Amino acid sequence: IRRIFPFSRGNSDGDKSMKELLGGKGANLCEMARCGLNVPPGFTITTEVCQEFYPEKLPEELLAEVRNAVAGVEAEMGLKFGDPASPLLFSVRSGAAVSMPGMMDTVLNLGLNDEVVVGFAAKYGDRFAFDCYRRLLQMFGDVVLGIPHEDFEAKLTALKAARGIQYDVQLDANDLRSLVAQYKEVYEANGKELPQDPWEQMFMGINAVFKSWNIPRAIKYREINKITGLRGTAVNVQTMVYGNMGDTSGTGVCFTRNPANGDRELFGEFLINAQGEDVVAGIRTPMPIKLMADIMPGIYAELAANTTMLEKHMKDMQDVEFTVQEGRLFMLQCRNGKRTGTAALRIALDLEAEGLINKDEAVLMVEPRHLDQLLHPQFEDEKKYVKDVITRGLAASPGAAVGRLVFSAEDAEEWKARGERVILCRHETSPEDVGGMHASEGILTCRGGMTSHAAVVARGWGKPCVCGCEALHIDLKSKVNGKEIVLNEGDWLSLNGTTGEVINGQQALKKAEVTGGDLGKLMAWVDKARRLRVLTNADTPEDALVARTNGAQGIGLCRTEHMFFSTHERIAAVRRMIAEEELDSDHKLEALEDLKNFQRRDFEGIFTAMDGMPVTIRLLDPPLHEFLPQEGSAMDALCAQLASELHTTVERVEARLNGLREVNPMMGLRGCRLGIVHPEITEMQAMAIFEAATAVVKAGGHVHPHIMVPLVATTDEMDHQVAIIHAAAAKVADASGTKVPYKVGTMIEVPRAALQAGLLAQRADFFSFGTNDLTQMTFGISRDDAQAKFLSHYTRQGILQTDPFDTLDVIGVGEMVKIAVERGRATKPNLELGICGEHGGDPSSIAFFNKVGLDYVSCSPLRVPIARLAAAQAAI
Ligand code: ADP
Ligand code: MG
Ligand code: MG
Secondary structure (H helix, E strand, O other), rough: OOOOOEEEEEEOOOOOHHHHHHHHHHHHHHHHHHHOOOOEEEEEOOHHHHHOOOOOOHHHHHHHHHHHHHHHHHHHHHOOEOOOOEEEEEEEEEOOOOOOOOOEEEEEEOOOOOOOOHHHHHOHHHHHHHHHHHHHHHHHHHHOOOOHHHHHHHHHHHHHHHHHHOOOOHHHHHHHHHHHHHHHHHHHHOOOOOOHHHHHHHHHHHHHHHHHHOOOOHHHHHEEEEEOOOOOOOEEEEEEEEEEEEOOOEEEEOOOOOOOOOOOEEEEEEEOOOOOOOHHHHOOOOOEEEHHHHHHHHHHHHHHHHHHHHHHHHHHOOOEEEEEEEEEEEEEEEEEEOOOOHHHHHHHHHHHOOOOOOOHHHHHOOOOOHHHHHHOEEEEOOOOOOHHHEOOOEEEEEEEEEEEEEOHHHHHHHHOOOOOOOEEEEEOOOOOHHHHHHHEEEEEEEOOOOHHHHHHHHHOOOOOEEEEOOOOOOOOOOOEOOOOOEOOOEEEEEEEOOOOOOEOOOOOEEOOOHHHHHHHHHHHHHHHOOEEEEEEEOOOOHHHHHHOOOOOEEEEEEEEEHHHHOHHHHHHHHHHHHHHOOOOOOOHHHHHHHHHHOOOOOHHHHHHHHHEEEEEEOOOOOOOHHOOOHHHHHHHHHHHHHHHHOOHHHHHHHHHHHHOOOOHHOOOOOOOOHHHHHHHHHHHHHHHHHHHHHHHHHHHOOOOEEEOOOOOOOOOHHHHHHHHHHHHHHHHHHHOOOOOOOOOOOOOEEEHHHHHHHHHHOOOOOEEEOOOHHHHHHOOOOOOOHHHHHHHHHHHHOOOHHHHHHOOOOOHHHHHHHHHHHHHHHHHOOOEEEEHHHHHHHHHHHHHHHHHOEEEEEEHHHHHHHHHHHHHHHHO
């Protein structure tokens, strides 16, 4: 295998397409060198060597290859590594395929020792030489030998205090010489030593950089950013250039466009007489890059020319590191710059207008998370609240929320009614809490994962939510204990649903800054590029309208049970319906009639809001006991009340309701099984749908109801439900004299249904994949418990790369989808296929749905623009 790729001005076998092998930094160093930019010569050791390295030993062959590559650089530079007469120094730099800023390690000034520094000083002056040496001692000590960074800082701070100076640059040669001596004492105190052999330094440095691939903060960073499947880091060994050679030298970083707002300007910072890491370390306040135009006009012009060339060449905004050594500019790094959502949008449109990229490339340049940012309110300045962060949970639903703390859904509603902004904090939420959740600015829970009730509901509404904050101990009576902070009801709290941070106090917010015009323009390109239609999951006319504004092309999932929860009256009617045993009792009929009326009005609203577009309505799905209170005392009160309403005994009501409890409710009496055991519920719902549709048609509207039967496993189940639906349609058509066209379809969410798709397609006008349940049932993992109990361990250990409830498990669950698509379409070529699970809003899952040939995805109203973008990116 080839382990090493050298680069020098005008020359390299590597190039920018080789990021997997050379890392982003290495590939781009090679590319810049090929372009003829002034890159200090060096070489990249590949990411494959990182794999050879583990478990922690440099491959024997590498040592000779490195010596050989160094010889090449020596020849080019006319200097020699370890030679006091003409010393050559190197940096050893990390760099993986995906940039992980500041996560891994880099060591500068390798090759100095007690002897070389003397020669170095003779050549370039004492001050400079000892400045480099103390930097090597500190970085090598910290990065390679694990000596605490603070030990060195303490010496430096004490020295500056003793000398009465503020900045490192004010230290003179004697100060730096004494600092070197003091740093050696730090080594000694830690039982360490700087190897005097430069080669030993080199190999220990390379070793440390490979090792930094697996330090906890790098692992954590990859976990948070879902970076998986990389080989490791590459190592770049590069000739040192010196920004610390006096006032004609310096170092800086710059972006070719403003990364905050996208303005076309050179944006960045510069420090005179400094080495690379000083800029980031914030040792002195760097000056804005534009001031360079006055101080070093020639260099500034060259930098501007280089970066303009690079941006054109890379066809994207660039983030560049450079160093100036005695009036000569060196390029040290370039990469596509990280940017905010606002900037991403502006830059994509501008680059298209400038002719650098086409419309499809512009669409690819705006990432889903950028769009997400644009659509949610944000904190004014995330840096400002760092000291107020109390704890961190799962970033379940993005955005910033600020409000006063309440601990029950009822309180949330009550406070909201008084005009307060509240954050609802619960152990976990249940469907009973939805009113209070809706009244809250944001939701915080101690238990539950990314698909817990709180998370799903919050995302549906675009409300910030932080879940599974296990560090929080809630005393539901009145207070919550954070780390050392005790928060009481009514205290101000801020939630960052994008990062999972829980922050004390009332942090300042800013509105999402979207200039309608720009976003509109990009979204028009997006819509032209995509094949998948994007529908929405909406249960109310308000949600439907939001989704429509966001570009939804219909409703892919209307969950009727959510309508049952929306008021106390409705829950009461549902409970009466459940508690009454006698099918034809007046109580039962009355309860059903009440519910039908509620539903009819809702459907009328939704049909009207979605005029002309399909509305897919799912029949009642959850196990009935979800409509009952969880706490014993509330249950007792309910039984007493129902007994008096239904003129029966408390014991009978209790027996009936307790009879609803199941050991495995998720695999129990729910979905179409409910409609088969209680056909009156299916009939009531179908009647409500057709009556509403007829009313809207009579008022001049255009209605396309698609009725969807959940949790079907067998053809007979489907036949049973379809018959009830057709009968209800006929009944309403007869009574009203108006025939409304409709479709009946099935959800595919049980593996058996996927396997039987060929036969089910004979009975279904459409399939909608319920990928939440399909994942649960295919894996045999409970989506309610799995995250907390073991899924997080799985993802941390790499047993699963991602949570299958977040991102569709393409090779397993995806296979189920593929089978159903093939078998369904074999029976009925024009079978309409969609997906309505949580995955409908997840970009990488959308790419898969595009590939297997679905017709649409359906997601929550606020995810609609993101799904449109992801669908377009999948199609390009
Ligand atoms: P990171 O990935 O954390 O930015 P880098 O490897 O880019 O780490 O290096 C850290 C700093 O050191 C950067 O400012 C970089 O420009 C500077 N640097 C790295 N190599 C050299 C070199 N050969 N000469 C001068 N400065 C260097
Ligand atoms: Mg860098
Ligand atoms: Mg389901």
